[in-house]
Amino acid sequence: MELPLIPHLFLTLMFLTGLCSPFNLDVHHPRLFPGPSEAEFGYSVLQHVGGGQRWVLVGAPWDGPSGDRRGDVYHCPVEGSHNAPCAKGHLGDYRLGNSSHPVVNMHLGMSLLETDGDGGFMACAPLWSRACGSSVFSSGICAHVDASFQPQGSLAPTAQRCPTYMDVVIVLDGSNSIYPWSEVQTFLQRLVGRLFIDPEQVQVGLIQYGESPVHEWSLGDFQTKEEVVRAARNLSRREGRETRTSQAVMVACTEGFSQFHGGRPEAARLLVVVTDGESHDGEELPAALKVCEAGRVTRYGIAVLGHYLRRQRDPSSFLREIRAIASDPDERFFFNVTDEAALTDIVDALGDRIFGLEGSHEENESSFGLEMSQIGFSTHRLKDGILFGMVGAYDWAGSVLLWLEEGYRLFPPRTALEDEFPSALQNHAAYLGYSVSSMLLRGGQRLFLSGAPRFRHRGKVIAFQLKKDGAMKVAQSLQGEQRIAAISMPQALSYFGRSVDGRLDLDGDDLIDVAVGAQGAAVLLSSQPIVHLAPSLAVTPPAISVVQRDCIRRGQKAACLSAALCFQVTSRTSGHWDHRFYIQFTALLDEWTAGARAAFDGSGQRLSPKRFQLNVGNVTCEQLYFYVLDTSDYLRPVALTVTFALDNTTKPGPVLDEGSPTSIQKLVPFSKDCGPDNECVTDLVLQANMDIRGSRKDPFVVQGGQQKVLVSATLENKKENAYNTSLSLSFSRNLHLASFTPQKDRPMKVECTAPSPHARLCNIGHPVFQTGAKVTFLLEFEFSCSSLLSQAFVKLTATSNSLERNGTLQDNTAQTSAYIQYEPHLLFSSESSLHRYEVHPYGTLPVGPGPEFKTTLRVQNLGCYVVSGLIISAFLPAVAHGGNYFLSLSQVIFNNASCTVQNLTEPPGPPVHPEELQHTSKLNRSNTQCQVVRCHLGRLAKGTEVSVGLLRLVHNEFFQRAKFKSLTVVSTFELGTEENSVLLLTEASRWSESLLEVIQTRPVLISLWILTGSVLGGLLLLACLVFCLWKLGFFDRKKIPKEEKREEKLEQ
Incomplete structure (x- = not known):
């Protein structure tokens, strides 16, 4: 697996010897060495001195034809003509390591390393690989190259024997009883066909026996799988009347694995015994097995039962013997088949179990994680050895390896990296070892450094120590980057910075130079001297007078000043270079201020660029002259800013130190009119009054027409000037500030900001509130319609930047307040669906209560206040004397309210008797028992209403029994508020009534004679x-x- 071509300037520049940062490299005059870009020329670079010459060595790891990118190293001469071409070293043509096969795609030159004293160097091929079975392991290798560019040996500290490095000896029964022989040949061909036969992997020998064992071929006789398969195909049976298995096992373990017969001492030893019958020398078997155990031979036993089954014999003793030959456990090392033809059925299982041993079962388990280590991907030279990066180790999490000159190697086990690279991220491919370096601390302690650029997709650098047992102690995790942009190069380059080396002076100026690799090119950057400038500005006079004007500029009186700009020059760079150089500077007055208060003589607010010469070790000064016209803004000083840079336009020169400033600023203050001590002591006095009064017992009532409140505040300065005077205003949430107006004959500048909805911060007479100044402010507030509070308050606090004694601070704050109640504009009404009721005579209505009617109570909010806490109380006449109901409540309908029905009320006197109704005109809560309904209304916003419906039944039988002509039932409704409410209701809005007129009619009798006469x-x-x-x-x-x-x- 090839790693991506990630440019790895990552760590090298961080800890490069003799170069802390790249700011002093001459990027305008680079030395370019072109090369073949398809070979990745420039992937690595190395400054090299050998054979009396200076060179830039350039790695081209993709050099070679497609499919065999062996890589190479080019050597480019620094001395002589700048057009001299780079010469190819042809190092990729040499066979590296002890591999018996040519290695392809090893990518030599991915890293280069200087060796000490011999004029040689080391070139590494991290993708140098070797085949192990069906896998290819890229452990990497580095080649030692002498001063004449000839390879002189190699170093591969992580190269391991293949897991398939084993010697296999097959002991085959060739007696007469095994039949047919062709099936045995097929079995052998298929078995060896599954093995990876190679001098560096599996070797196979075969011993056939009957009455005596014979070496058909030894371990070192055949080098390829094809040769062994051909020998198995041509193998003929020896025959014999006896089966001397014990003797054959003894010969195999004593002779078959010996070096005389091609055995390799470090290879794993496997013995495969194939037989179809019990041995005739079974008594010798224990001795033979003891020899095999001593020789660390792993044994497979295969019992062929064809001979026993054909003759119907009991194979028990035969099977016990084969199990004794096979290593433990039997389920892994013992096989039995029914006949010779069935041998081919166990080939796959036998092959899997053979490779399950992995050949190197005695090695440390952690060594398996180094098979894809890709040693040499990055390298770092130490005094006593080499630090290698292993990006492919431990499933691409990466690691490092310290190889010491005495041949001892140290590398941390996987568990040592657990804290910095958790196992949960083992498939993340952090690539630890992508770059490596070291640093020496005070006291001689050495820290190793390694970068993991793909850790959590952000990268990581660790500083650590390695102990002799491989234990790793991480001292610190580092972050940082320093870069030189490819765009700064005169030539168009890609992948600029993929490699870097900065250890030697190659141009003879006693300054370390840097070689940088790019895609198809190598660049040599010369170092420039480093100078440090210490600028200073001294202004005369040191402060600007507000009153005194000492010169005339632009036809006006002005305050004139001068500034001495000086530079002290030092350098930390030794060597042969010109200590004289030029700088260019420009100056600016009040850079961030709108409008020009100050200007330079003969110029404006900005001074034109000037150029003058400096010398290392000297102090050089330049005078700047300027003036100030406008002194009204005398709290803010005038800012004089000078910016400068080195001027290397005519010839290459030094560069500024990274910590050297490039600008300097001087703030020139104004002098204060505060006496000889230049310290202003002020005394601010603040008073405030509100135009309404209200106490807790007698609060002020806010009526519908009264929506505003006025506060008058007076601020006076009784002592020296108060600079940057401010007035802090805060007020209760039930007030809104409508206006803030200063009342004074001469207008005073007032600027206010609103840090919060109920606070203001105002600058008064900025920048100065002068001695004896007095100003009155009129603050107009409006009452809030949404926030109703029981108190309205306003608090004012005056402060300034001038000094005020503690004894006078108490009058800097004024607060005024009043207790208030609100008179909302509410409309409380009632509406009934039944206003007149005629009592029906007996028999005209069903037995029971009479008709049902509804009374609707409605509260409308016609004002602006959002009110809450309203209570409706309904007094409903219902019961006369003796508990006789004439009206009864059947249901309460409500929304945005909560209603409860309470107990019957008792009238002041006894309830009216039904027989006394003819003497009573009204039924109300004074002469009847009432049903009481109380409803707590919800929040009532402006322009909304809430209603409550009362359903009642008329008890007709009560009125039928009573004697009266007409009477009125009066229901009373009251609108109230909760206790301690800020609302105050008027009497007109509190009460409402509902009237029900009840009429009783008498029947008129008609004569029969009148009725008969009318019909006729x-x-x-x-x-x-x-x-x-x-x-x-x-x-x-x-x-x-x-x-x-x-x-x-x-x-x-």
């Missing part, structure tokens, strides 16, 4: 009317002409 008279009158009509011919019918003609024809 009516019939006689009807008969006379019919007779008259008959006489007049009303009932005769005229015939039409057509009918007369028809009758005449019939008669004829």
Whole structure:
């Protein structure tokens, strides 16, 4: 797997020896070394001195044809002609490491490292890989290159033996009983076909036995899988009447794995025994197995039961013997098949179990995480060794490896990185080791540094220590970046900064230079000297007089001043360079102030750029002359700002130190008119009065026409000038400020801001409230319609920047208030669906209460106040003497209210008796018991209303029994407020009545004779009317002409 081409200037510039930051590099005159961009020329660079010459070594890790990017290193001469080409080193043509196969796509030159004293260097190929089974492991390798650019050995500290590095010896029964032989050959061909046969992976030897064992081929005889398969296909059976398995196992364990027969001491040893019968030398088997155990041979036993099944013999003892040969446990190392043809059925399972051993089962488990370490992706030279970055280690979380010169290596285990790189992010690919470096602390303590640019997609740098046991102690996590933009280069470059080296002086000026790699190019940047400027400004006189004007400018009196601009120059750069250089500066007066209070002589508010020469170690000064015309804004000082920069337009020169300023500012104050001590002591006195009065017992009533309240406030200064005087105003939430007007003959400037809805902050007579000044303010407030409070208050506080003694501070605050109540504009009304009721006689209505009617109580808010806490009390006459109901409440209908029905009330006197109704004209709460309904109304906004419906029944039988002609039932309704309410209701809005007139009618008797006479008279009158009509011919019918003609024809 190849890593992305991420430019890795990431960590190198942070800890580059001799260069703290890149501000002193000459980006206008770079030395460019072009190369093939398709080979990623410029991926790495190295400043190198070897063979008496200075070079810039440039890595091109993608050099080579497509499909075999072996990489290479170019050496570019610094001395001599600037057009001299870079020479290719052809290092990719050499075979690195001890691999028996040529390595492709190893990308040599991804990192370059200087070696000490011998004029050589080290070039690394992080993607140098080797095949292990079906996998390819990129452990990486670095090549030592001498001063003549010839490889002299290699270093691969994370290279490991393949997990498939094992010697396999097959012990095959070739006696007469095993049949057919072709099935055995097929089994062998398929088994070896699954193995990765190679001198660096699996070697296979075969011993066939019957009466005596024979080495058919030894471990080192065949180098490829094809050769072993061909030998298995041509293998012929030795035959024999006996099966001497114990002897064959002994020969395999003593001879088969020996170096004489091609065995490798470090390889894992596997023995596969295939037989179809019990051995004739079984008593020798324990001794043979003991030899195998001593030789660390892992054994597989395969029992073929074909011979036993064909002869119907019991194979129990045979199976026990094969289980004894096989290593423990049996379920992993023991197989049995029914016949020779079934051998091919276990090939896959046997192959899987063989590779399940992984060959290197005795290695430290943590070493498996280094198989894809890609050593050499980044390198850093130390006095006693090399620090390598391993970006692919531990599932691409990354790690580092310290290789010491005595061949000892240190690397942290996976658990040591748990705190900084949690295992929960192991698939995140942080790429720790993308860049590595080190730093030496005071006291000789050394810290290693490594970057992980993809940690949490933001990057991380850790500073740590490595102990001899591999334990890692992280001292600090670092962040930061320093960069030189590619756009600053005269040539168009891409991937500028993918590699960097800054250790040597290559142009002979005693200053360290920097080589930077880009896509298809390498750039050499020369360092520039660093100077530090310490500017100073001294103004004469030090303050601007408000009163005195000492010169004439633009035809007006002005205050004239001068400023001495001086520069003290120092440098921390030694070497041979010209200590004289030029700077260019410009000056500005009141940069952020609108309008020009001040100007330079012969110029305006801005001074034209000027150029003058400085010298390292000297102080150079320049005089600036300016004047001030407008002194009215004398609280804000005049700002004199000078900006400057080095002028290297004519020739290359030094650069400013990173901490050196590029501007200086001087604030020139105005002198105060406060006596010789220049300290103003003031005494502000504040008074306030409200035009309404109201106490807790006798509050002021806010009526509909009274919507405003006036507050008069007076501020007076009884001592010296008060600068930046301000008046802080706060008032209760039931007030709105309508206007704030100063009352004075001479207008005074007042500017107010609103920090909150019920507060104001006003500047009074800015910038100065002079001695003896007095001003009265008229504050007009409006009462709020939404916030009703029991008190209205206004508080004022006066402050200034001048000094005021504690003894006079108490009169700087004034507060006025009044207790108030509100008179809302409410309309309280009642409406009934029944105003007149006639008592029905017996038999005309069903038994029970009479008709039901509804009384609606309505409260309308016609004012602006939002009112709440209203209570409606309904007194409904209902019960006469003896508990006789004449009206009763059946239901209460309400919305935006909560209603309750209370107990019957008792009248002042005894309730009226039904027989006394003829002497009573009214039924009300004074002579009857009343049903009482109390309703607490909800919030009532402006222009809204709330209603309550009372359904009542008329008890007709009560009025039938009573003797009266007419009476009126009076229901009384009262609108009230809750206790301690801020509302005050008028009498006209509190009461309402509903009247029901009850009338009792008497029946009129009619005589029978009168009724009979009336009927007979009516019939006689009807008969006379019919007779008259008959006489007049009303009932005769005229015939039409057509009918007369028809009758005449019939008669004829």
